[in-house]
Amino acid sequence: MKEILGVEHLSVTYTDGNRRIPAVNDVSFTVDEGEIIAIAGESGCGKSTLITAILQLLSPDIADITGSIRLNGQDLASVDPELLRRMRWTDISLVPQSAMNALNPIMSIEEQMKRIMAAHGTMPTTRDLDKRIDETLVMVNIQPRYKKLYPFELSGGMRQRVAIALALMLHPKLVVMDEPTTGLDVIVQRGILMEIRRLQKELGFAVCLVSHDMSLLIELAHTIYVMYAGRVIESGPSREIYRTPKHPYTQGLIACFPPLQGSRKVLEGIPGSPPDLGQLPPGCAFQPRCTQCLDICLAEIPVLEKVSSSRAVACHLYPSQLTSNTGESTYDRIS
Amino acid sequence: MTYLRRRLLFYLIAFWASITLNFLIPRLMPGNAAEDLMMRMHGKVSPYALKALESEFGLAQHTSLLTQYGQYLVALAHGNFGVSITYFPTPVIVVIEQALPWTLGLIGVATVISFALGTLIGIWVAWHRASRWDRFTVPAAMFTSAFPYFWLALIFLYVFGFLFHWFPLAQAYSSSLPPALTVPSIIDIVYHAILPAFTIVIASLGGWILSMRNNMIPSLQEDYIQLARAAGIKDRIIMYQYAARNALLPNLTGFAMALGFIVAGAILTEIVFSYPGLGFLLFQAASNQDYPLLQALLLIISVAVLLANLIVDLLYGRLDPRANRSGG
Amino acid sequence: MTETTDIPGNDLELLRTMRSRNNQSWHAFIRNRTGMTGMLIFLLFVALAILAPWIAPGNPSAITMNILIPPNSHYLLGTTAEGQSVLMQTIWGTRSTLLVGLSAGALATLLSIIIGVGGAYSGGLVDDVATLFSNIFIVIPGIPLMIVLTTYLHHAGVGAMILVIAFTGWPFGARVLRSQTLSLRSRDFVRAARLSGEGTWGVVRRELFPNMLSLIIANLLGTIMYAIGAEVSLQFLGLGNINTVSWGTMLYWASNYQALLNGAWWWIIPPGVCIGLIGGALALVNRSIDEISNPQLAMSGRSKKRRLRRKLA
Numbered sequence: 017m018k019e020i021l022g023v024e025h026l027s028v029t030y031t032d033g034n035r036r037i038p039a040v041n042d043v044s045f046t047v048d049e050g051e052i053i054a055i056a057g058e059s060g061c062g063k064s065t066l067i068t069a070i071l072q073l074l075s076p077d078i079a080d081i082t083g084s085i086r087l088n089g090q091d092l093a094s095v096d097p098e099l100l101r102r103m104r105w106t107d108i109s110l111v112p113q114s115a116m117n118a119l120n121p122i123m124s125i126e127e128q129m130k131r132i133m134a135a136h137g138t139m140p141t142t143r144d145l146d147k148r149i150d151e152t153l154v155m156v157n158i159q160p161r162y163k164k165l166y167p168f169e170l171s172g173g174m175r176q177r178v179a180i181a182l183a184l185m186l187h188p189k190l191v192v193m194d195e196p197t198t199g200l201d202v203i204v205q206r207g208i209l210m211e212i213r214r215l216q217k218e219l220g221f222a223v224c225l226v227s228h229d230m231s232l233l234i235e236l237a238h239t240i241y242v243m244y245a246g247r248v249i250e251s252g253p254s255r256e257i258y259r260t261p262k263h264p265y266t267q268g269l270i271a272c273f274p275p276l277q278g279s280r281k282v283l284e285g286i287p288g289s290p291p292d293l294g295q296l297p298p299g300c301a302f303q304p305r306c307t308q309c310l311d312i313c314l315a316e317i318p319v320l321e322k323v324s325s326s327r328a329v330a331c332h333l334y335p336s337q338l339t340s341n342t343g344e345s346t347y348d349r350i351s
Numbered sequence: 352m353t354y355l356r357r358r359l360l361f362y363l364i365a366f367w368a369s370i371t372l373n374f375l376i377p378r379l380m381p382g383n384a385a386e387d388l389m390m391r392m393h394g395k396v397s398p399y400a401l402k403a404l405e406s407e408f409g410l411a412q413h414t415s416l417l418t419q420y421g422q423y424l425v426a427l428a429h430g431n432f433g434v435s436i437t438y439f440p441t442p443v444i445v446v447i448e449q450a451l452p453w454t455l456g457l458i459g460v461a462t463v464i465s466f467a468l469g470t471l472i473g474i475w476v477a478w479h480r481a482s483r484w485d486r487f488t489v490p491a492a493m494f495t496s497a498f499p500y501f502w503l504a505l506i507f508l509y510v511f512g513f514l515f516h517w518f519p520l521a522q523a524y525s526s527s528l529p530p531a532l533t534v535p536s537i538i539d540i541v542y543h544a545i546l547p548a549f550t551i552v553i554a555s556l557g558g559w560i561l562s563m564r565n566n567m568i569p570s571l572q573e574d575y576i577q578l579a580r581a582a583g584i585k586d587r588i589i590m591y592q593y594a595a596r597n598a599l600l601p602n603l604t605g606f607a608m609a610l611g612f613i614v615a616g617a618i619l620t621e622i623v624f625s626y627p628g629l630g631f632l633l634f635q636a637a638s639n640q641d642y643p644l645l646q647a648l649l650l651i652i653s654v655a656v657l658l659a660n661l662i663v664d665l666l667y668g669r670l671d672p673r674a675n676r677s678g679g
Numbered sequence: 680m681t682e683t684t685d686i687p688g689n690d691l692e693l694l695r696t697m698r699s700r701n702n703q704s705w706h707a708f709i710r711n712r713t714g715m716t717g718m719l720i721f722l723l724f725v726a727l728a729i730l731a732p733w734i735a736p737g738n739p740s741a742i743t744m745n746i747l748i749p750p751n752s753h754y755l756l757g758t759t760a761e762g763q764s765v766l767m768q769t770i771w772g773t774r775s776t777l778l779v780g781l782s783a784g785a786l787a788t789l790l791s792i793i794i795g796v797g798g799a800y801s802g803g804l805v806d807d808v809a810t811l812f813s814n815i816f817i818v819i820p821g822i823p824l825m826i827v828l829t830t831y832l833h834h835a836g837v838g839a840m841i842l843v844i845a846f847t848g849w850p851f852g853a854r855v856l857r858s859q860t861l862s863l864r865s866r867d868f869v870r871a872a873r874l875s876g877e878g879t880w881g882v883v884r885r886e887l888f889p890n891m892l893s894l895i896i897a898n899l900l901g902t903i904m905y906a907i908g909a910e911v912s913l914q915f916l917g918l919g920n921i922n923t924v925s926w927g928t929m930l931y932w933a934s935n936y937q938a939l940l941n942g943a944w945w946w947i948i949p950p951g952v953c954i955g956l957i958g959g960a961l962a963l964v965n966r967s968i969d970e971i972s973n974p975q976l977a978m979s980g981r982s983k984k985r986r987l988r989r990k991l992a
Contacts, residue, residue, distance in 0.1 A: 073577055168673050498951060499908055634916060
């Protein structure tokens with residue numbers, strides 16, 4: 017299948033005076049046409065920075081960006097600003113984290129939609145434009161008569177639907193969704209989820225879904241990338257990751273959330289909290305919270321390596337073929 | 352209650368408060384300023400006018416405060432502010448009517464220009480913040496707004512009027528060309544207004560630049576700005592339609608609150624330029640202890656500022672959809 | 680790309696804590712060059728006011744025959760139309776202007792605290808009345824009111840002038856302090872202190888004031904600027920005691936003697952520049968407080984809350 021987004025060895029480091037904070041570290045992944053991939057992780061793991069970098073919204077004044085981002089075959093670093101502006105929303109659009117703050121509070125829904133259309137020169141006759149706006153709203157189950165309303169007059173769920181409608185206005189090839197259901201109550205979450213799945217099937221756009229909610233990701237995504245402290249620590253098809261999570265962090269994440277369908281079980285949390293990206297512990301960043309920690313984990317940062325044809329993990333518990341001879345025997349488990 | 356109704360109610364109360372304050376000041380202030388005045392006026396005015404002055408200043412001891420208040424309100428309703436002493440025997444209302452258009456023209460135009468210009472510069476430096484222009488503008492704005500209006504007026508008068516002879520030194524029009532709706536007269540009036548208007552603009556501009564910049568910077572951090580950028584909306588439109596339109600709202604509130612202050616500064620500017628508006632009149636009234644004129648001027652200026660505030664509020668209601676519908 | 684700098688949500692917190700670590704308010708202020716420059720200029724004027732009799736001994740109003748002399752080696756800033764030294768008058772003038780400015784500023788701030796904080800803390804009808812009161816006084820223009828009041832007072836003395844300026848200078852501060860009190864009042868640590876049975880004054884003193892200090896100081900500086908401006912304006916109009924020496928009366932006499940039309944710029948410039956310097960100095964200090972305390976204000980509130988939560992747990 018055709019690749020839409022290709023991220024290769026992307027690193028983002030914030031700089032403040034002489035302090036440097038690595039927020040994203042050597043992340044690589046691809047999104048193919050019509051594919052749904054997910055990026056999982058707790059807040060502070062660098063996933064917001066990752067998508068902000070992909071969307072080219074980070075200012076070079078505060079962040080050093082290395083690696084490459086290919087969108088629809090074009091290297092974004094070499095694209096001139098006007099072309100980049102045109103590519104926005106037609107190639108890649110965004111459903112933001114909090115629709116409350118992401119909609120302009122003093123513009124009606126209709127005006128916000130019109131502004132986006134106008135920015136891309138797709139301003140047909142008023143009648144066609146009105147029709148397009150109505151259709152898009154109907155698509156996300158909002159009655160067209162609500163288009164005259166302002167964001168503060170809508171409920172949380174409706175705002176989220178409007179945000180999705182905005183993202184789909186120009187039929188983008190890829191939609192980035194940043195915590196699309198966070199902050200909504202469970203029933204509304206469920207509705208939005210069904211909506212996203214239905215729209216994706218109908219329109220066939222690719223999705224890059226970012227969330228801490230593993231059950232949501234497993235439900236929707238084909239492939240999952242789990243991030244911790246700025247690095248991808250595990251990746252693979254979502255069903256497989258759900259069934260046999262390898263990294264202790266992934267195991268913890270899955271244990272945190274009940275599956276949307278299926279039996280209830282006792283929820284376990286991960287002890288401790290995510291590390292300060294400015295002061296990472298030595299060795300594996302997860303090591304202070306890990307229950308299966310080895311000696312080597314305190315000394316060496318594990319590298320993301322393939323463990324099967326479709327899966328990769330960055331953990332010393334799964335030594336790759338190259339190091340397997342020394343791995344298991346030299347380092348004993350710490351209990 | 353809707354936003355508009357609540358604001359209107361507030362202005363009604365504020366209007367009543369300034370009328371009442373105006374009534375109370377001569378009665379509460381120590382000393383017997385009003386009696387001095389009566390002594391000075393004795394023999395110059397008709398007994399009837401004297402009686403009117405008496406009731407205006409609460410010297411008629413036989414009537415209760417409440418009755419006096421009633422009489423005061425009735426007189427106000429008839430536009431009867433008494434007789435000016437400076438321009439004796441012209442009624443105060445006539446004196447004020449002649450001065451009002453000059454003040455409205457000068458201060459109104461200068462303030463609107465200054466606010467608009469300051470807001471635009473504020474938007475621009477906030478957008479290019481930490482740039483060379485920003486680093487120059489902020490201290491410059493702080494510096495110019497530290498000087499009193501009237502001192503800047505003195506300096507401009509000296510440099511542009513006295514040294515360079517570019518502009519007239521005083522008055523609002525040439526004595527040879529009485530104001531009329533003819534082209535030469537209008538040119539003459541504008542020519543006389545440029546220097547005082549320039550003073551007001553320069554003295555108040557810095558404040559508007561800084562306040563718009565301060566409102567604009569947090570507005571640029573909002574999520575909807577990020578989304579608009581991600582959506583490929585052009586920078587110019589993000590700057591004005593998204594960021595500035597939102598940042599303008601708190602700035603308008605600041606504008607309304609600062610109006611009293613601006614008017615005060617502008618009044619002193621009028622005095623320096625002998626510009627025949629309310630400010631210059633206020634100065635004359637104060638120098639001559641012309642209490643009837645003084646009181647009426649305070650009332651008129653207060654009401655003018657109240658009205659300007661009301662206009663700003665109406666504008667705010669139009670610009671912020673949240674104001675009208677949620678009552679907040 | 681635009682030049683705006685943005686850090687996405689989750690990671691912003693991080694950068695903020697990182698920055699606040701080296702921002703311990705007082706040290707931050709001392710290290711803040713803007714603030715220290717302003718503070719030094721201001722203190723210089725205070726020193727000038729206190730030390731006037733030693734720096735410029737003699738009577739600043741003493742009339743001599745050397746009228747309207749441009750600056751020279753003997754009269755560094757020239758003389759007035761009555762032959763007084765402009766330099767001496769400027770130095771001595773600092774006293775009256777600063778005295779009125781500081782006292783009226785302090786008095787007005789006290790009024791703001793009583794009406795703003797008191798109203799907001801009491802809540803209910805008291806707050807409604809206090810708010811209405813300050814909103815009305817905000818829209819009544821101060822200078823015209825002061826002009827009328829001082830006219831009734833016939834050349835107001837220093838005390839009367841302080842009272843008149845304070846009377847018109849409080850409402851803006853009251854409004855700002857009120858909204859700050861309201862937001863603090865609803866925070867956990869204040870609520871907890873109230874529930875734990877601490878008296879009103881105790882809560883105000885121990886919980887509210889420490890958190891409002893930077894705002895109160897900023898407000899005090901702003902009010903002092905306002906008071907200095909008002910004093911100079913009233914003196915310039917000849918509404919105070921015209922025989923005292925102050926920057927305002929200097930300008931009053933200068934314009935009475937048509938100083939500018941006589942080309943005596945040296946008589947006008949010094950008092951104006953001094954006013955501008957003091958105003959600019961206070962604005963610099965205010966700006967640095969703003970820069971330091973805005974993130975700081977939130978941080979101290981939160982750390983306090985955390986401390987309390989730990990205490991309760």
